[in-house]
Amino acid sequence: MTIMHKLKSELGRQAMSRIKYEKFVPDLENGPGSAKRAGEVARRLGITKTLIVTDKILVDIGLVGPINNALQNAGTQTVIFDGVLPDPTVAQIEDGAEFYIANGCDGIIAIGGGSAMDCAKMIGAVVSNNKPPAAFAGAFKVRKRIPALIAVPTTHGTGSEVTFAAVVSDPVAQRKLLVSDFKIVPRVAILDPELLTGLPPAISAATGMDALTHAVESYLSPWATSYSLEKSRSAVKGVFDFILRAYHDGESDLEAREGMLLASFNAGIGISCGAVGYVHAIAHTLGYNYHTPHGVANAMILPHVLRFYGDAAAPRLAELARLVGLSTTGNSDEDLARLFIDRICEMQREMHMPTTVQGLRADRVDDMATIALQEAHGERHSMLFRFGEFMMDTGYPTIKHMTHGECARIVRHCVAPPSSKL
Template sequence: MISESMRNTVRAKGLGALMKGAGLITRFIPIPQPTLLVGPGSSARLGQAVAGFGHRKILIVTDSIISKLGLLKDLTDALNAGGAQFVVFDEITPDAPIPLIQKGIDFFHEHDCDAIVAFGGGSSMDASKAIAVAVSNPKPLNQLAGYLKGLRAPVKIYAVPTTAGTGSEVTVAAVISDPVTHKKLVIVDPRMVPKMAALDPTLMTGLPPHITAATGIDALTHAIEAFVGNWTTSYSDGMALSAVSLIFENLRTAYTDGQNLAAREKMSLASTYAGFAFTRANVGYVHAIAHQFGGLYHTPHGLANAIMLPYVLKYSHPAIVDRLALLAVAAKVGTENEDTDTLAQKFLDAVDQLNRDLGIPTTLAALREADIPKLAVAACHEAHTGYPVPRYMSQQQCEDLIRKALPPKEPSSTKADKAAASAPKRTSAKKSQKPAKN
């Protein structure tokens, strides 16, 4: 009789060999890199450049908050000065749902556009990429999910990120949500990489601290998962280590002092470097689980990654000690003369401490025990069919890992006390009377 542990071992070896083989193939897929404009005012410089490219009409894809805050002004002023025609679609919402993307596709056609500027956070970037692919390949968006499902090249995209987290301005993927199935869908096509991107820190100074924190850990997750997986290259390693170093040096400052342009600029570079790293080396279980949280509970992607990163790292620890040690040195939480076991533990502790300093919760308030089995099934399927994870887990192990993020149960005595406190007070029908004075 084959034991469950032996069965898992055999299965893991088979999956590992398959993913390593796929990794060898992906090394030869050409991935374009955008021209990067970096620093204060770079969004205006991008507008000047795009205005000179002779597009018929440009679609700017963003959200209503960015539009109302006037963050588009430098870009649009530059486009106007260069005589470029443009229209603004500012209806993007978190998770980029399919019906909204379809609305953007219709808007693109209605205004006879021929290029897109993605302006905003990850949702605006992903929506722009999905629109660009679907415009060139008119078929249902869920049929475009997967690798290279569009025969024709997407329309040209330019990018102006307003958060330092997703790295989507340099990546080959777009994550969209299907509100019918409550699942995230991933469209992958190297031709979706923007032609040019502006990393303008002035657009990020107004980000609330909690968004700065979650998006910053999102970038850290990209870098770490790219570095510890089985598709690494010398290029992806260099980008990942640079990103980790920049994040540990600057994220706390960006969180506590949002107006610090130097920290904001370095965080935007870190996000881009991490994007370069995982575009080539891919991600792992943190993302596989986070995508399920986003699909079912609409948890912001950065927050979901931030919650799960410590748990997945601790699970993967036995298989990645050497890599964790290198990350510790890059993060400057240890030195090269220390032994690898010590350095690895220091990095795990440093990630925990960074999350605490940034106010990242250790649990997901929306998570329900009854949902965990289906979340684990979906996460394992995503990871085992697409990600070069360093240490495989069974469905049961995945369930146990997700269970760590369950919010603590409220003691029954506390519930009873709360119920009693909220119950209407009863008053006596008879009022006490004092003896009458003579």
């Protein structure tokens, strides 16, 4: 399996190294009040009737109304689909697609976190290609580009506004489906920190840690390019500079919110080139099975996976430690890597983040590890032994191979009562 993993990783690296992600990065509008430019943006994209994809909470707290007005004032008609729930399902996407068609829309704006943005991407894939959401699971299965999509993130974590991925929960398959295709990348991303002043501290912490996980996993990735490495570094620095400020003073500290939005955007570019790794594979598994919020699960797993990498990650983590100012002269790479991981744990403690998964029992650990490694090693599709699937489903690029036993040990840390301290 190690050889297979290496082979797939190398195939993926060769494919990714030929792709210039710069070409796919959405146009960026940012700064306080930038969401009010949504109308101009829609007009520029030629949208005459916009489907607003969002959730009820965001409508109720008044985030959607002003953007809706801005769109209408610019001459685009709008209809609101507010049926998104955290971790959108196939059914929500189908409802949204029906709504889009019934209302004769020709463009989409997503207002919300990763759930709303992913739901919008998938609604776009369904209406453009006339196929059910599950048909796009895997890599490069979206034949026709989605309609013009404007992404307005209201959390600072997923980077979905810039990535070519969407994550969909499929209750039939009992797992999250990952859809990756350049044809679902939004055309414009609007990063407006004013939309995030009401983001509760716990969600600020969780989504910020998701961004950090993207930045770190992509920085360690064998697929990373010089372009993405720079973006990942910038994202790590942004999170270290701003996450605690966004957590403690997010209601008024617009600079911190903007810094986190940019970090999340840059980390999104990082994973678009370098992909994610074992942290995400385990976090997706726990998220699907126990409804652990995505960022919380990533935060919980990240330190354990970084420790598991040990020497393999030390030089790169030492670079990040120096970048965020943790270096003191004379420290070895191993010392610096340890300082970097410890600092992540300190930030998580300061933000009162959970270290265990509610409901996870010790007798489920082995199953969780099996599912996580199937995702990480690209075995889901390849298990079907279709050569095309095998070529595309390369799994995640990682600097060290993880065995089932090693993965189970990490998952076991998440069983309550805490069996380890961070």
